[in-house]
Amino acid sequence: MSNEPLLRVEGLEKEYVTADGVLDRLLGNERTIRAVDGVDLEIREGETLGLVGESGCGKSSLARSLLRLTEPTAGTVSYRGTDLTACSRSELRAVRTDVQYVPQNPGASLNPRLTVGDTIGEPLEVHDVVPPSERDARVRNLLETVGLAPGHAERYPHEFSGGQQQRIAIARALAVEPELVVCDEPVSSLDVSVQAQLCNLLADLQDEFGLAYLFIAHDLSIVAHVADRVAVMYLGKIVDVGPTEAVFDDPSHPYTAALRSAIPEPDPRWEGDRIVLEGAVPSPGDCPSGCRFHTRCPSVLPPAEYDLESDAIRGILRLRRRLADAEDGLESVLATSVADEDVPAAIRDAFDIPTELRDDDADRVLADALEAIAAGDIADGRARLASAFATPCETDRPRLEPVDGGDGDRSIACHRFDDAYADHLPDDPETETPHR
Numbered sequence: 001m002s003n004e005p006l007l008r009v010e011g012l013e014k015e016y017v018t019a020d021g022v023l024d025r026l027l028g029n030e031r032t033i034r035a036v037d038g039v040d041l042e043i044r045e046g047e048t049l050g051l052v053g054e055s056g057c058g059k060s061s062l063a064r065s066l067l068r069l070t071e072p073t074a075g076t077v078s079y080r081g082t083d084l085t086a087c088s089r090s091e092l093r094a095v096r097t098d099v100q101y102v103p104q105n106p107g108a109s110l111n112p113r114l115t116v117g118d119t120i121g122e123p124l125e126v127h128d129v130v131p132p133s134e135r136d137a138r139v140r141n142l143l144e145t146v147g148l149a150p151g152h153a154e155r156y157p158h159e160f161s162g163g164q165q166q167r168i169a170i171a172r173a174l175a176v177e178p179e180l181v182v183c184d185e186p187v188s189s190l191d192v193s194v195q196a197q198l199c200n201l202l203a204d205l206q207d208e209f210g211l212a213y214l215f216i217a218h219d220l221s222i223v224a225h226v227a228d229r230v231a232v233m234y235l236g237k238i239v240d241v242g243p244t245e246a247v248f249d250d251p252s253h254p255y256t257a258a259l260r261s262a263i264p265e266p267d268p269r270w271e272g273d274r275i276v277l278e279g280a281v282p283s284p285g286d287c288p289s290g291c292r293f294h295t296r297c298p299s300v301l302p303p304a305e306y307d308l309e310s311d312a313i314r315g316i317l318r319l320r321r322r323l324a325d326a327e328d329g330l331e332s333v334l335a336t337s338v339a340d341e342d343v344p345a346a347i348r349d350a351f352d353i354p355t356e357l358r359d360d361d362a363d364r365v366l367a368d369a370l371e372a373i374a375a376g377d378i379a380d381g382r383a384r385l386a387s388a389f390a391t392p393c394e395t396d397r398p399r400l401e402p403v404d405g406g407d408g409d410r411s412i413a414c415h416r417f418d419d420a421y422a423d424h425l426p427d428d429p430e431t432e433t434p435h436r
């Protein structure tokens with residue numbers, strides 16, 4: 001396997017401009033959704049690169065824009081040195097024989113009016129791969145290659161199970177003898193046993209034809225079985241990329257650690273706790289500032305001035321976010337009403353902030369801010385907390401940088417791995433989350 005990338009993606013961006021209705025569009029009330037935000041990636045010859053992240057992180061948008069199935073907003077995609085973003089439509093059609101896409105949910109993407117034979121035969125004709133006289137034989141051969149019977153060519157897509165439909169979609173992609181196949185969640189909708197069969201099929205095809213795959217999944221456990229390297233995506237950005245084993249054995253990025261910990265049957269070697277992320281992925285139309293993951297990050301960096309336990313800074317940040325929207329007074333901070341003197345304790349309780357911070361100075365500043373809020377001066381409390389408990393995760397955007405100690409193949413976008421923020425790391429490693 002050569003180390004020269006087959007496909008190199010640089011600074012890829014994809015924005016969608018949406019409006020709730022025609023009126024909003026006419027009034028200019030449109031929103032820009034930045035689904036892919038400056039992605040750099042490479043896919044090497046014959047390798048499988050897994051791309052994982054929760055639903056809505058931008059995986060399909062990335063896959064579709066790198067193949068120009070949807071036009072990217074910015075960036076370049078070089079396939080064997082040819083910049084696909086600069087190709088004319090006809091040049092792109094020629095490259096499409098080398099780079100194929102297997103869409104999510106093949107049941108919906110296979111034309112119900114075409115027989116399976118015509119579905120697989122269509123790209124053979126479009127790209128002039130075999131003479132018309134050899135088309136049917138080639139279709140039958142492709143069906144056998146993906147584990148279906150040659151006689152299935154006469155049937156229609158609805159006569160097949162989900163797993164079989166996925167095999168048909170793979171056969172269609174293979175028809176033009178590609179070098180790279182982008183598989184968008186190829187097994188997510190299938191039963192576990194069918195998932196395993198399809199993963200084995202993809203591996204066999206890779207061995208036989210030397211294929212490279214971009215394999216998209218929201219579940220890290222599937223990717224572990226098929227990928228040589230893994231890229232982890234969060235809100236339009238790659239936050240962690242490296243060899244599969246390294247990403248699994250040392251899921252250093254807090255988001256990777258959370259995905260890793262969510263695997264239902266953990267590797268017996270894995271001793272980490274289950275990390276439950278708060279809430280869902282925020283809308284890419286309204287991305288958090290700084291590190292996009294900071295609003296859900298279990299390991300957000302505390303301010304350098306204080307020696308704060310990670311639970312405390314998380315709770316304080318949650319409180320700060322709530323206060324940012326708290327125009328209606330105390331009732332939008334606390335769900336139930338309590339006596340004025342009990343408000344500080346009730347807020348600590350509601351936001352999982354310890355009753356006493358281990359850092360006395362921090363505790364005094366927090367107590368003063370809570371007193372201000374209890375007295376009804378929410379703006380003062382908000383300002384005190386914002387100036388005392390700022391975190392670089394909220395203001396500074398982390399860059400995807402190689403991490404020390406590896407072979408240069410692992411990169412992580414997290415301030416915890418940037419020496420410039422070393423003074424923010426808590427003094428007591430016992431209070432740290434399990435991944436660092």
Ligand SMILES: Nc1ncnc2c1ncn2[C@@H]1O[C@H](COP(=O)(O)OP(=O)(O)OP(=O)(O)O)[C@@H](O)[C@H]1O
Pocket residue numbers: 016017018033035053054055056057058059060061062218283284
């Ligand atoms: N055509 C579109 N118009 C507007 N917004 C879109 C469009 N396609 C995707 N989006 C939005 O872009 C964001 C990323 O979506 P995308 O489908 O790329 O994510 P994903 O990680 O592949 O998720 P899933 O696993 O659910 O497919 C989401 O917020 C989605 O709502």
